[in-house]
Amino acid sequence: MVRWRGEMNIVVQRAHRKFRVAVVLFIAMAVGWLFGCGKRSADSAGSSPSPIASQNVTLMPLSNMVFIKAGTFMRIRYPVTLTHDFWLSKYEVTQGDFQGLMGKNPSHFPGDTNQPVEKVKFFEAVAYCDAVTRREREAGRLPPEYLYRLPTEAEWEYACRAGTTNLYSFGDKTDEAGEFAWTLENSDDKPHPIGQKRPNPWGLYDMHGNVWEWCNDWFEPYPAMALTNPVGPKTGKFKVFRGGGWNNEIDFARSANRFMMSPSNGINFVGFRMALGLGLPRR
Numbered sequence: 001m002v003r004w005r006g007e008m009n010i011v012v013q014r015a016h017r018k019f020r021v022a023v024v025l026f027i028a029m030a031v032g033w034l035f036g037c038g039k040r041s042a043d044s045a046g047s048s049p050s051p052i053a054s055q056n057v058t059l060m061p062l063s064n065m066v067f068i069k070a071g072t073f074m075r076i077r078y079p080v081t082l083t084h085d086f087w088l089s090k091y092e093v094t095q096g097d098f099q100g101l102m103g104k105n106p107s108h109f110p111g112d113t114n115q116p117v118e119k120v121k122f123f124e125a126v127a128y129c130d131a132v133t134r135r136e137r138e139a140g141r142l143p144p145e146y147l148y149r150l151p152t153e154a155e156w157e158y159a160c161r162a163g164t165t166n167l168y169s170f171g172d173k174t175d176e177a178g179e180f181a182w183t184l185e186n187s188d189d190k191p192h193p194i195g196q197k198r199p200n201p202w203g204l205y206d207m208h209g210n211v212w213e214w215c216n217d218w219f220e221p222y223p224a225m226a227l228t229n230p231v232g233p234k235t236g237k238f239k240v241f242r243g244g245g246w247n248n249e250i251d252f253a254r255s256a257n258r259f260m261m262s263p264s265n266g267i268n269f270v271g272f273r274m275a276l277g278l279g280l281p282r283r
C-alpha cells in the first residue's frame with residue numbers, strides 16, 4: 001500500500017511537472033507571438049519585408065522599387081485601407097528606361113535619357129509595365145501572383161502622402177515647394193531629369209510635379225464611404241493621372257488632386273511610375 005501510494009505520488013508529481021512545462025511553453029509561445037506581431041506592425045514603409053516566395057520563385061524587386069507597407073489614409077472624409085504591401089518606383093520612369101525596353105521614345109522633350117518619359121499614352125505605359133513583368137518573370141525574379149503594373153489611384157495617393165495629412169507631403173506652405181517639386185513656378189516650361197528635388201518622407205521623388213503620373217483607375221467621383229483596396233469603376237472614358245507637373249502651378253500638385261484623360265491620348269506633361277504588387281481585377 002505504502003509502495004502504491006509512493007508510485008501514485010511520483011505519477012502525480014510528474015503530471016504536475018508536465019503541466020507546469022506546458023504552461024511555461026504556452027506563455028513563451030504567447031509572448032513570442034505578441035512580440036512577433038509588435039515587430040511586424042512597427043515596420044515602416046521603406047524597410048525590407050521578409051522574403052516572399054511562391055512556386056520556388058523568390059521575389060526580387062528591381063533595385064529602385066520602394067517597399068510600401070499596407071495601411072490606411074483619409075481621402076476627404078473617408079478612410080481608404082490598403083491591406084496588401086506593395087512597392088512603388090522611387091522615380092518616374094525615364095526616357096532611357098522606356099527606350100531601352102520598348103525601342104521607342106514618345107517624349108516631346110527628348111535629349112536627356114534621365115528625363116521622365118512623357119507624351120506617353122496610358123496603353124503604352126501599361127505595355128511597358130507588362131514588358132517589365134515578362135522580363136522579370138523569365139529571369140525567375142517574380143512569383144506568379146505578383147506583377148509590375150500602374151499603381152491604383154489609392155496606392156498612388158497613399159504613397160504620395162507618406163503618412164502626412166497636409167496639402168502636400170512636405171506640409172502646407174507653398175513657399176517651400178521649390179525644394180520638392182518642379183512646377184510652373186520653377187520649371188522654365190519643361191520637365192527635368194528625375195530625382196533632383198527632395199523626396200517625400202518615404203523616399204519617393206517627384207511625386208509632386210515634374211510630370212503627372214498615370215494611375216490604373218478609370219475616373220469617377222469617389223464613393224462617399226470607407227473603402228478597402230479600391231480599384232475604381234469597372235469601365236469609363238478617362239483614366240486618372242496624379243501629382244501635378246511642370247506645366248501647372250503648385251496648387252495642382254496637391255496630394256489629393258486628380259485629373260483625367262482618354263487612355264489613348266499622350267500629352268507632354270503626363271508620364272508614369274510603376275508599382276509592384278498583386279494582380280488587380282481586369283479593367
Ligand SMILES: [Ca+2]
Nearest residue numbers: 206207209211
Ligand atoms: Ca511626378
